[in-house]
Amino acid sequence: MASEYDQITAFHYASFRPSLHLPILKECLEGGIQHPSGLDVGCGTGQSSIALTHFCKKVKGVEPSKEMLGKSIQHPRITYSYYNGQYFDYRDSLFDLITFAGSLYYGKSQQLLDEVIRVGKKNSRIIIYDFELSLDMVLQRLNLEPSLGQDSNYDHEVHFNGLNQEHIALEKEFKGNLQLEISISNVSHLLLSSKDNYNLLLESFEKNDLYQTVLQELRSRMNSENMVVDAKTYSTVYRIKK
Template sequence: MSKEYDKITASHYAAYRPSLHATILKVLFDSSERFELGLDVGCGTGYSSIALANYCTNVVGVDPSKEMLDKSFQNPIITYQLIDSNTLNFDSEIFDIITFAGSLYYAKSQAILDETVRVANKNCRIIIYDFEIFLEPIFVQLGLKSDLPQSIDYDHQANFSGLNEQFITMDNELKKSVLLDIKIIDLAHLLLSIKDNYSRLADAFGSTNLYEKTTNQLQSVFKSEMTTLKAMTYLTSYQVSK
């Protein structure tokens, strides 16, 4: 996995993430469904781990970024662990559900699939999901057209296709557009949690007190404390069979 966030962007990431993790998981599970032990791979600051905890007795969140884990949200049934590369430092066959929330694109390899299958119980569910929030219209409204190339390599629909899937079977694949109501003060955090966007805003407004400057600019443009963003959600689920 790639170390994607430094301390500044991690602090904005921790301050606000869209409440889409729980919304996506609700598509698959009802509130009464329970798993004994869940694993959230690439948990970041823990938003996805908290969403998974709605369906588990205990959850372990793992991430390769110390900066992210230092900002993680504490919960009595969630423990966090720093991981290195593609190794999951757990005994074999202990997890009943495993999620990758916006992390598989960075982690995808035969090694991580093999490790995931190894630590998964028989009949474990593996859920891969992500969401794409369309932020470029916000920059246009701010008058910040950029010469920076837009990222076209990142795949929000990344799953285990193309790997040796002999021990897993895909049982669901979903794609759905949604609207996200968001406070302006949270939109500023969302923009600044992404390194390229942070740089664009810092170049435009200066890096000093950038959150306050960004918030003020957004409030000036929208003349409201709220706005609505368009987003796309993606989900692939697998059943382990071994």
């Protein structure tokens, strides 16, 4: 089931992600500057890596999920690689920008931070960012109660607190609120890219083509093909001091 779920998640994750990566990075970084190289840790299917190309001439995207890598979005300035969760296969002091887009929570450790410091150049920046979409209203439209399972423990504001930060300096933190108009078809993809929501929907609706079932159920309850979804954004910027 875990492998099946990973494949389903990768499909729906690749099918639609809100276009929030670039606006968040623009808030964190100076516009108009193109750095030589960037590293996107936990790149998923590549949306965050593509956003990083606006600030870096070349981007390396690393990802521990082979299912996600299999759905990665190809780009002429991005190279995707499998990450074993322990060491980066890159030389010291290589990257100008290093990003974690919703991925640090799953791999936060002193070893990971030490590796980031090792491959980052002196004065390079580490940007940890994430966004939180409120889909409770969507589930309520389906007469469902939001799940209180694994995803409820997820910390969107995670950063390097509690680790040895001798070689990094906190520069700034941001929080924001946005409203996004998203098509019902893409809202259905968002629902099914969450493990808890996927299991909740699987228990409540027909298993055959669950996406189409959820899509039709939402359409039957809506007067429009679009929905307005609230989003909270979080970002933390560090500078490497070595």
